[in-house]
Amino acid sequence: MDKTFQPADLEQRWYKRWEEAGYFAPQGGEEPYSIMIPPPNVTGSLHMGHGFQETIIDALVRYHRMAGFDTLWQVGTDHAGIATQMVVERQLAADGKDRHEIGRDAFIEKIWDWKATSGGTITQQLRRLGASPDWSRERFTMDEGLSEAVQETFIRLYKEKLIYRGQRLVNWDPALHTAISDLEVISEEEQGKMWHFRYPLADGSGHLTVATTRPETMLGDAAVAVHPDDERYAHLVGKEIELPLCDRRIPIIADDYVDPEFGTGCVKITPAHDFNDYEVGQRHNLPLLNIFDDDAAINDQAPEFYRGMDRFTAREKIVEDLRHLDLLEKIDDHVLKVPRGDRSGVVVEPYLTQQWYVDAKALAGPAIEAVESGQIEFVPKQWENTYFAWMRDIQDWCISRQLWWGHRIPAWFDADGNIYVGTDEENVRKEHGLDNSVPLHQDEDVLDTWFSSALWTFSTLGWPQDNELLQRYHPTSVLVTGFDIIFFWVARMIMMTLHLRGEVPFKQVYVHGLVRDAEGQKMSKSKGNVLDPIDLIDGIDLHSLVEKRTSGLMQPQQAERIREATLRQFPDGINAYGTDALRFTFYSLAATGRDIKFDIGRIEGFRNFCNKIWNAARFVLMNCEGKDCGVDDSLPVTLGTAELWIESELQRALERFRKSITTYRFDLASQALYDFIWNEYCDWYLELSKVALRDESDPAVARGIRKTLIRTLEQSLRALHPLMPYITEEIWQSVAPLAGASGPTIMLQAFPVENAGCIDEAAVADIEWLKSFALAVRTIRGEMNIPPGKRLPVLLREGDGDDPRRVTTLETQLKQLAGLDSIEWLKSEAPASATGLCGKLEILVPLADLIDRDAELARLDKEVEKIRGELKRIQGKLNNAGFVAKAPTEVVAKEQEKLQFQETNLEKLLLQREQLSNIST
Template identity: 90%
Template sequence: MDKTFQPADIEQRWYQSWEAAGYFAPKGGDEPYCVMIPPPNVTGSLHMGHGFQETIIDALVRYHRMAGYDTLWQVGTDHAGIATQMVVERQLAAEGKDRHEMGREAFIEKIWDWKATSGGTITQQLRRLGASPDWSRERFTMDEGLSQAVQETFIRLYREGLIYRGQRLVNWDPALHTAISDLEVVSEEEQGKLWHFRYPLSDGSGHLTVATTRPETMLGDAAVAVHPDDERYAHLVGKEIDLPLCDRRIPIIADDYVDPEFGTGCVKITPAHDFNDYEVGQRHDLPLLNVFDDDAAINDHAPEFYRGMDRFTAREKIIDDLRHLGLLEKTDDHTLKVPRGDRSGVVIEPYLTQQWYVDAKALAGPAIHAVESGQIEFVPKQWENTYFAWMRDIQDWCISRQLWWGHRIPAWFDAEGNIYVGADESSVRAEHGLDDALPLHQDEDVLDTWFSSALWTFSTLGWPEDTEMLQRYHPTSVLVTGFDIIFFWVARMIMMTLHLRGEVPFKQVYVHGLVRDAEGQKMSKSKGNVLDPIDLIDGIDLPGLMEKRTAGLMQPKQAERIREATQRQFPDGINAYGTDALRFTFYSLAATGRDIKFDIGRIEGFRNFCNKIWNAARYVLMNCEGKDCGLDPQLPVTLGTSELWIESELQRVLERFRHSITSYRFDLASQGLYDFIWNEYCDWYLELSKVSLRDESDPAAARGTRRTLIRTLEKSLRALHPLMPYITEEIWQSVAPLAGASGPTIMLQEFPREDATLINEPAIANIEWLKNFALAVRTIRGEMNIPPGKRLPVLLREGSPEDPERIEALKAQLKQLAGLASIEWLTGDAPASATGLCGKLEILVPLADLIDRDAELARLDKEIEKLKGELKRIEGKLNNAGFVAKAPAEVVAKEEEKLRFQQTSLEKLLLQREQLGNIPS
C-alpha cells in the first residue's frame, strides 16, 4: 500500500473494474431484494439531493448483496418532456432554426440524436458516486418496451372508463404553451399590489369594493362573493352588480370560501382563471368565461379595446381606465405568493383547456387500503398521514401535455370530434369499422412524464409481458424517495400498480429529508449556496467555483454578491475529499425524516477517517505480512484479554449495524462503525497489540494478536464496504489473503455476521477499566503539562477487590497505553502528587522529578491572571443592564456560556497550582 491515501488514484480504476466484470448484476440467492432507482431526468446533472439519495440506495443494495440476497438495483432515466424539449429548442434557436419549421418528426429525431450524444451526463456522475445498479439493464421511459407499457395502460384505462377528456383548469405555462404539474410550479413570495375597485350595484343604490391582486382577470368575473355570516353584506346577497368595463351584470353570492377579514370581505369570482374560484363557480353554477389565449394575452371574449394585449399590459390599462372612471378606491403594497414555471420562469396561469384526465378517485381506494393494512409501510411512519390526507381528497389527474417530446396519446379524432383510442390508426379503423376515406387525426398531445414513471416498478421488468424478471423481483423491496414527490410519484405508482398488476409496487417507502446548506437554507443557484457533489469529490479552485456559481446569472449585482459569499466561504476553493468521505458524510446526516444540513466541516472529518483507516491498515500489514497470522490450525494460538475484548466489540457493532441499516438509521449505522474503527480498533487495540508483538517469549500470544489484528480489520472492511466502497476494496485486496479470505472483490464477499457467543463480558469490563486508568493518567499528564514522551511512575492506593488482579494481568498494557515507567502500591505516606481516579482506585503521579516546579508555577500564574482578566471583562458586560436589555438573547446566552467555561477553567488552574505548591522547591 502507498504511504498516503489518494482517492483519485483508486476510485475510477475500481469502478471500471467492477462494472466490466458484471458484479452489479443479480447473482441469485434464496430471497430477492429489488430497488428501483427514482429515474433522474435525462437532461439532469448530479446535485446534492441526487447524491444523498443514491448513496442511501447504494448502501442498502451493497449490504443486501453481501448478505446473500438475490439483489437487483434497476436503473434508468426519465425522458423529461419539458426539460428535454427546451434543451433541444435552445440548440435549434442558436442555429437560427425553429421546431415548427422542422416539423414534428424531424424535431423528435433531433431529440433522439441529442439523447444519444449528450443525455448520459447524470449516469456517468452516478458512477463517480460509486452507485452499483445493474447497468446492463438500464431503461429509458421512451424506450420500446416502456412505450408499449404506456400505450397498453392508456388504452386499458380508457376502455375501463378511467381515462376521459374534459375541460378544466390547469397550471398553464404561457411561454411553453403546455399544462404543467404542481411540482413544476414554484411559488415564492414577491412584492406586489392589492387594488381596491368599486363595483357599482345594478339598482343604483351604491357599490361594493373588492380587493384583487390580478386586475386583468376581472374581465372574466362571474360573481362577487361574500361570507354567508357577514352581516355587512347579508342584505345584498342575490342582487346584481354592473361589472365595470364589460357591459355585463353579475350576481352577488354567499359562500364559505370568503374570508371576511381579508380586504373588504368582498371577493371577485373568476371561475375560468382561479382554482378556488372554479370550485365556487361549480357550487353556484356560474359561467366559465376564459379571457386569455395560449400566450396569456387577452382574447376575443373580452371587451374589444383590450383584445390582443399581454396580460400585464392589460392590467395597467384596466387600472388606468378604472381610475379615470373613479372606481379605483386605493392601492396597497402587498406581499403575495407568485406561481412561476420552474423551467420557463414565467408566471403560471390557471387556464381552462381540454385535457386528458385519469379518474384518480376510482383508483385511490385500494391504494389507501394497501397502506392502512400494512401491505406498504412508510418509514418514518408519520409520512403515512401526509399520504392519506392527499389520497382522501385526491383530484383527477391531468395527464396530457402540449409538447412534441413524449409518449403521444394514442387517440384519433374524426371531423365531428369523435374519439377513437387504439394502438395505431389501422387498428382503430379495423376495430370501429371506419372507412379508409374517413379522415382521422391523431391527438397532438403527449402524456405527462409522471404517467410513464407511475409504471416504473413493473414496466422496467418487462410488463405487459409476464417475464421471469417480473415474477422474480416484483413487488420490489423498498422505494427510497424524498417527501416532495409522495403525491406525484409514490401515490401514483401505488394506484397504477394495484390496478394493473393486482399487487403493491413495493413493501416499504423510506422517505428521506432534503439536503440544505449548513444554515438550513434550501440550496439554490440564486442564493449561491449550491454544492456540486463532483466538486467535493475532485476539488475545485476558487475561480472555477465562482464561475460555476455565477454562470447564467443576468443580474450583475447578484453575481457580485454570490462571488463575495463564495470568497468568504471558500477562500481557497474546495479541497478534494474523495467519494468515500462524501458518502460517509451523507450517511452520518441521515436521521430518519429530517432535512439534512450539509456542513463541509463534516466531510473534512471523514476524509481524516479515511486516512485513519489507511494508516491503521499499513500498521497491520507491516506487522502481519510475511509473519505467522494464526492460519495454521496445527499451531497453538493464545488470545489475551485485549483480543477477547476487541472481538466482543466487533460482534456488538455488527449487530447494531445490521439493525440500524435495516431500519434505515444510516446515521446510527455509520456512527457505530466510525466509533468502533477509530476509537476501539485504531486508538486502543492497535496500541494494545504492541505489547504481545514486542514480546518474543510467547509466540502463541503474538500469533493470536496478529490473527486478531488482521481478521478484525478484514471484517471491519467488509462491514464498512456498503458505505465506503473504494477504500475498503483497495485495502481488502492486501488484507484478505492474510486473513484467509479469497475472491476477486470485497463486494461479493459475505457480510460479516455477528456471533453473540464471542462476546466476552469479563474482557469487556477489564478493558474498560484499563481505558479509564489510562485516561486518568493522560488527564494528569495534560493538566500538569508533562511532556507526552516522559514515562511516569504511578502509585496506587484504595481500589476495589478486583483491582490488584487486574493490575497484575494488565500491567504491560497499562505501561504501553499510559506511558508508565512503573506501577506500585503505596505503602507509606504519599509524596506530593497529582491524583486521578479509576473507579475507587486512586492513582498518584509523584511530581517532584517530573516538572520544573518554579517554571510551571510561573506559567500557571500567567494563565490565571489572563483568565481573571477575561472573567472581569465578561462579568462587566453581563452586569451592564443596557447590554443585557438590547443584545439578542442568543448573544447574551453565548456570553453566559463563556463565563461558565472560564470559571471552570480558572478552578482547574487554581487546583493545579495548589498541588504544585506542595512540592518542595
C-alpha cells in the same frame, strides 16, 4: 500499499473493473431483493439530493448483495418532457430555427440524437459515486418496452372509463404553452401590490370594495362573494354588481370560502382564473369566462379595448382606467407568493383548457387500504399521515402536456370531435369500422412524464409481458425517495400498480430528508450555496468555483454577492475529499428528519477517517506480511485479554450496524463502524498489540495477536464496504490472503454476521478498566501541563477486589499506554499529588519532581486573566439590551454558549491552581 491514501488513483480503476466484470448484476441467492432507482431526468446532472439518495440506495444494495440476497438494483432515466424539449429548442434557436419550422418528426429525431450524445451525463456521475446498479439492464422511459407499457396502460384505463377528457383549470406556463404539475411550480414570496377597487351596485345605491393582487383577472369576474354570517353585507346577497369596464352584471353571493376578517370581507370570484374561485363557481353554478389565450394575453372574451394586450400591460391599463373612473380606492404594498414555472421562470396562470385526466378517486381506495393494512410500510411512519391526507382528498390527475417530446396520446379525433383510442390509426379504424374516407387526426398532446414513472417498478421488468424477471423481483423490496414527491410519484405508483398488477409496487417506502446547506437553507443557484458532489470528490479551485456559481446570473449585484460569499467560505477552493469520504458524510447525516444540513467540516473529518483506516492497514500489513498469522488451524494460538476484548467489540459493532441499516438508520449504522474502527481498533487495540508484539518469546501469543489484527481488519473492511466501497476494496486485496480469504472482489464476499458467543464479558471489563486507567493518567498529564514524553510514577489506593489482579496482568500495557515509569500501591501518607479515578481506584501522580510549580502558576495566572477578560466582553454583550433585542436569535445563542464554555474553563483552571498551590517547593 502506497504510503498515503490517494482516492483519485483507485476509484475509477476499481469501478471500471467492477462494471466490466458484471459484479453489479444479480448474483443469485435464495431470496430476492430489488430496488428501482428513482429515475433521474435524462437532462440532469448530479446534485446533492441525488448524491444523498443514490448513496443510501447503494448501501442497501451492497449490503444485501453481500448478505446473500439475489439483488437487483434496476437503473434507468426519465425522458423529462419539458426539460429535454427546452434543451433541444435552445439548440435550434442558436441555429436560427424553431421546432415548428422543421416539423414534429424531425424535432423528435433531433432529441434522440441529443440523447445519444449528451443524455448520459448523470449516469456517468452516478458511477463516480460508486453506485452499483445493473447497468446492463438500463432503461429509459421512452424506450420501446416502456412505451408499450404506457400505451397499454392508457388504452386499458380509457376503456375502463378511468381516463377521460375534460375542461378544467390547470397550471399553465405561458412561455412553454403547456400544462405543468404542481411540482414544476415554484412559489416564492415577492414584493407586490394589493389594489382596492370599488364595484358599483347595479341599483345605484352604493358600491362594494374588493381587493386583488391580479387586477387583469377582473375582466373575467363572475361574482362578488361575502361570508354568509357577515351582517355588513347580508342585505346585499342576491343583488348585482355593475362590473367596471366590462358592461355586464355579476351577482353578490354568500360562501363560507370568504374570510370576513381579511380586507373588506368582499372577494371577487373569477372561476376560470383561480383554483379556489373555480370551486366557489362550481358550488354556485357561475359561468367560466376565460379571458386569456395560450400566451396569457387578453383574448376575445374580454372587452375589445384590452384584446391582444399582454396580461401585465393590461394590468397597468386597467388600473389606470379605474383610477380615471374614480373606482380605484387605494394601492397597498403587499408581499405575496408568486407561482413561477421552474423551467421557464415566468408567472404561471390557472388556465381553463381541455386536458386528459385520470379518475384518481376511483384508484385511491385500494391504495389507501394497502398502507392501512401494512402491505406497504412508510419509514418513518409519520409520513403515512401525509400520504393519507392527500389520498383521502385526492383530485383527478391531469396527465396531458402540450409538448412534442413524450409518449404521444394514443387517441384520434374525427371531424365531429368523436374520440377513438387504440394502439395506432390502423387498429382504430379496424376496431371502429372506419374506412379511409373518414379523416382522423391524432391528439397532438403527450402524456405527463409522471404517468410513465408511475409504472416504473413493473414496466422496467418487462410488463405487460409476465416474464420471470417480473415474477422474481416484483414487488420490489423498498422505495427510497424524498418526502416532496410522495404525492407525485409514490402515491401514483401505488395506485397504478395495484390496479394493473393486483399487487403493491414495494413493501416499504423509506422517506429521507432534503439536503440543505450548513445553515439549513435550501441549496439554489440564486442563493449561491450549491455544492456539486463531484467537486467535493475531485476538488475545485476558487476561480472555477466562483465561475460555476455565478455563471448564468443576470443581475451583477447578485453575482457579486455570491462571489464574495464564496471567497469567505472557500478562500482556497474545495479540497479533493474522494468518494468514500463524501458517501460516509451522507450516511452520518441520514437521521430521521425532514432536513439534512450538509456541513463541509464533516467531510473533512471523514477524509481523516479514510487516512486513519489506510495507516492502520499499513501498520497491520507491516507487522503481519511474511509472518505466521494463524491461518493454519493446526498450530496453537493464544488469545490474550486484548484479543478477546476486540473480538467482543467487533461482534457488538456488527450487531449495531445490522440492526441500524435494516431499520434505515444510516446515521447509527455508520456511527457503529466509525466508533469501532477509529476508537476501539485503531486507537486502542493497535496500541495494545504494539506492546505485545515487542515480545515474541511465545509464538502462540504472537500468532494470536497477528491473527486478531488481520481477521478483525478483514471483517471490518467487509462490514464497511457498503458505505465506503473503494478504500475497502483496495485494502482488502492486500489483507484477504493473510486472513485466508479469497475471491476477486470484496463486494461479493459474505457480509460478516455477529456471533454473540464470541463476546467475552470479562475481557471487555478488563480492557475498559485499562482504558479508564490510562485516560485518567492522560487527563492529569494534560491538566498539569506535563510533557508527553515524561514517564510518570503513579501510586494507587482504595479500589475493589479486581484491581490488584488487573494491575498485575495488565502492567506492561498500562505503562506503555499511559507513559508510566512505575506503578505502586500506596503504603504510607500520600505526597502532594494530582488525582484521577478509575472506578473506585484512586490514581495519584506525585507532582513535586515533575513540574516547575512557580512557572506553572504563572502560566495559569496568565490564562485565568485572559479568560476573565473574554468573560467580561461576552457578559457586556449579553447585558446590552439593544444587542439582545436586535441580534438574530442564533447569534445570541452562540454568545451564551461561549459564556458557558469560558466559565467552565475558568473553573477548571482555578482548580488546577489550587492543587499546585498545595505543592511544597
